Amino acid sequence: xxQEAFLNNGIQVLTEDIPHVRSxxxxxxxxxGSRDEPREMAGVSHFVEHLxxxxxxxxxxxxxxxxxxxxxxxxxxxxTKEYTCYYARVxxxxxDLALDILADMVLESRFAAEDxxxxxxxxxxxxxxxxxxxxxxxxxxxxxxxxxDHVLGQPVIGRAGVIENLTRDQIMSYYQAHYVPANLVVxxxxxxxxxxxxxxxxxxxxxLKGEAKPRNPVVPAPHERVACRIKDTEQVHLCMGVxxxxxxxxxxxxxxxxxxxxGGGLSSRLFQxxxxxxxxxxxxxxxHSSYHDAGLFCVYAGLSKNNVAQVMELVFKEIRDIQExxxxxxxxxxxxxxxxxxxxxxxxxVSTRMSRLAKSQLYLGRIVTPEEVVEKVxxxxxxxxxxxxxxxxxxxxxxxxxxxxxxxxRVLEAAAGRVFGG
Numbered sequence: 001x002x003q004e005a006f007l008n009n010g011i012q013v014l015t016e017d018i019p020h021v022r023s024x025x026x027x028x029x030x031x032x033g034s035r036d037e038p039r040e041m042a043g044v045s046h047f048v049e050h051l052x053x054x055x056x057x058x059x060x061x062x063x064x065x066x067x068x069x070x071x072x073x074x075x076x077x078x079x080t081k082e083y084t085c086y087y088a089r090v091x092x093x094x095x096d097l098a099l100d101i102l103a104d105m106v107l108e109s110r111f112a113a114e115d116x117x118x119x120x121x122x123x124x125x126x127x128x129x130x131x132x133x134x135x136x137x138x139x140x141x142x143x144x145x146x147x148x149d150h151v152l153g154q155p156v157i158g159r160a161g162v163i164e165n166l167t168r169d170q171i172m173s174y175y176q177a178h179y180v181p182a183n184l185v186v187x188x189x190x191x192x193x194x195x196x197x198x199x200x201x202x203x204x205x206x207x208l209k210g211e212a213k214p215r216n217p218v219v220p221a222p223h224e225r226v227a228c229r230i231k232d233t234e235q236v237h238l239c240m241g242v243x244x245x246x247x248x249x250x251x252x253x254x255x256x257x258x259x260x261x262x263g264g265g266l267s268s269r270l271f272q273x274x275x276x277x278x279x280x281x282x283x284x285x286x287x288h289s290s291y292h293d294a295g296l297f298c299v300y301a302g303l304s305k306n307n308v309a310q311v312m313e314l315v316f317k318e319i320r321d322i323q324e325x326x327x328x329x330x331x332x333x334x335x336x337x338x339x340x341x342x343x344x345x346x347x348x349x350v351s352t353r354m355s356r357l358a359k360s361q362l363y364l365g366r367i368v369t370p371e372e373v374v375e376k377v378x379x380x381x382x383x384x385x386x387x388x389x390x391x392x393x394x395x396x397x398x399x400x401x402x403x404x405x406x407x408x409x410r411v412l413e414a415a416a417g418r419v420f421g422g
Contacts, residue, residue: 002357002367003194007206010181013198014357014367016189018350024095024190025354027087028102031185031362032178034156035081035217035291042151043123043158044166044174046079050123051171052086053077054115056108059101061115067101068094075101079156082291083362089351092191096200103204106179116168123163130157134237134403135283135302137229142239142298145227146399150220152294180210187358190350219293226416227401228409235282236305236404240312240420242397244288244295247363252290253376254388255297259288260335261327261385262318263299267334269318270299278314280307292363297392305404309415312400316419319393326386339377343370395420 002016034045055061068075073090075098086106088098131137140155147153186201222243245252263270263286270284284301299315327335346352347370360368398420402412 004367005194005198007181007198007202009206009208011184011186011201011205011208012361013201014185014187014361015192015194015197016353016357017192017194018190018353021191021350022092023089023350024092024098024188024192025087025089025351026095026098026102027085027187027354027358028106029185029187029358029362030084030086030106030179031082031183031212032084033080033082034154034158035151036178036215037151037174039151040162041166041170041174042154042162043156044171045084046157047119047123047163047166047171048175049077049079049084049086050119051111051115052105052109054119055110055112056104057110058108059104064101064105068098071097073098081152081156083359085355085358087351087354095188095192095197099200099204106184107205107208111168111172111175113168116166116171120163120166123157124160127157127160127163130155134231134233134235135300138237138239138300138401138403139298141227141229141403142241142399142401143296145225145401146222146241146243146296147220148223150218152220152291176210177213180212181205181208182212184208185358185361187354187361189354189357217293222397222399224397224399226399226409226413228406228412229401229403230406230409231403233404235302236308236402236406238301238303238308238311238400238402238404239298240315240398240400240416241296241298242392242394242399244297244392245290246293246295247290249290249295251384251388252295253373254380254384255288255295255392256339257327257332257335257377257380258322258385258389258393259286259297260338261331262286262322264335265338270315273318274301274311274314280311280314284311290363305406305411308402308412309418312415312419316395319389322385322389323393324386326382326384326389329382332380332382332385336377336380340374343373 005013071094075088077086090098144153188197275281281301281303286299289296400416
């Protein structure tokens with residue numbers, strides 16, 4: 001059972017006591033991500049995350065790295081489009097150490113000029129590595145294709161030219177504006193006591209001051225177009241999809257079940273028909289990503305370029321069947337059981353429990369219990385899957401992006417035109 005508290009300065013503390021484990025996972029979540037960045041500072045959220053590991057007033061970068069290694073713990077961080085997280089996993093007896101290190105990093109990082117210059121090169125190499133991973137790169141190409149110039153369509157990692165020119169003053173100004181109490185959520189799961197956690201968090205973060213700037217997000221407008229990135233790869237990496245739903249939408253669980261049945265696993269329609277029955281791909285799946293005010297529904301396939309048109313036609317054949325008939329009752333039951341099973345199995349991971357607390361609070365302003373999710377999934381009907389598919393998965397609204405060894409991108413455009421119109 002989770003518990004909640006607020007420090008006097010507005011920082012929220014969320015805990016879940018799991019007495020049968022010996023581990024604790026602690027996360028400091030910051031309600032800022034790449035969509036909050038000015039265009040001339042694209043990538044600064046991720047840059048700040050990197051710099052948190054470069055040393056504080058009382059610890060060098062090496063001492064930060066060694067401190068948790070020495071007790072068998074783990075320390076890491078990640079940046080997304082809408083939030084940043086710094087987290088540690090330790091044996092319960094080392095909770096105080098983990099909290100002290102994370103708070104020290106978040107509040108007391110030096111942002112030394114030499115570290116900033118060194119980290120520019122590290123991120124430049126990270127961008128190159130990402131460019132060399134086409135099955136990951138294509139998802140950013142797809143987001144940029146469907147949302148074009150909107151900040152949600154831009155890569156979290158930023159672009160090399162922007163990172164190269166960010167100044168220390170710009171980085172510090174961004175950090176000071178966003179790393180304030182109202183933007184911080186501390187989430188802890190494991191063998192802990194709620195009241196003791198609150199007291200310890202108060203002792204290291206309770207003095208932080210600052211006012212959060214109001215977020216004024218602009219909802220992204222979708223664009224239906226085809227993007228083709230020519231790259232010397234063995235396969236074409238293809239994404240096709242439409243705008244999805246925000247996390248608080250009443251039909252988000254309907255779309256989740258459509259996704260599960262269509263491309264959410266080895267038994268899904270796309271995997272069985274296109275890979276198992278026809279052997280046209282090695283990898284094919286669908287996913288739905290939700291944000292505060294938007295979402296993306298996407299089908300991915302890795303395949304030979306000669307099979308692109310046929311695979312696109314087969315994907316939409318399955319979508320059209322759901323639009324006409326909905327998901328069959330037995331198939332819907334299996335999808336519900338799959339979602340339920342995945343949820344409860346994930347809860348055996350302490351890190352997942354910690355993340356669920358924070359994400360639920362950041363996105364919905366409250367903690368959604370697993371039981372509430374299961375209840376809402378259970379109420380989805382076959383008719384709802386048909387109606388939502390008809391409303392959302394329209395051929396004319398699909399955007400298509402690819403990364404691969406094209407000689408002429410007009411081949412992809414022609415295939416898209418035949419299948420999806422345009």
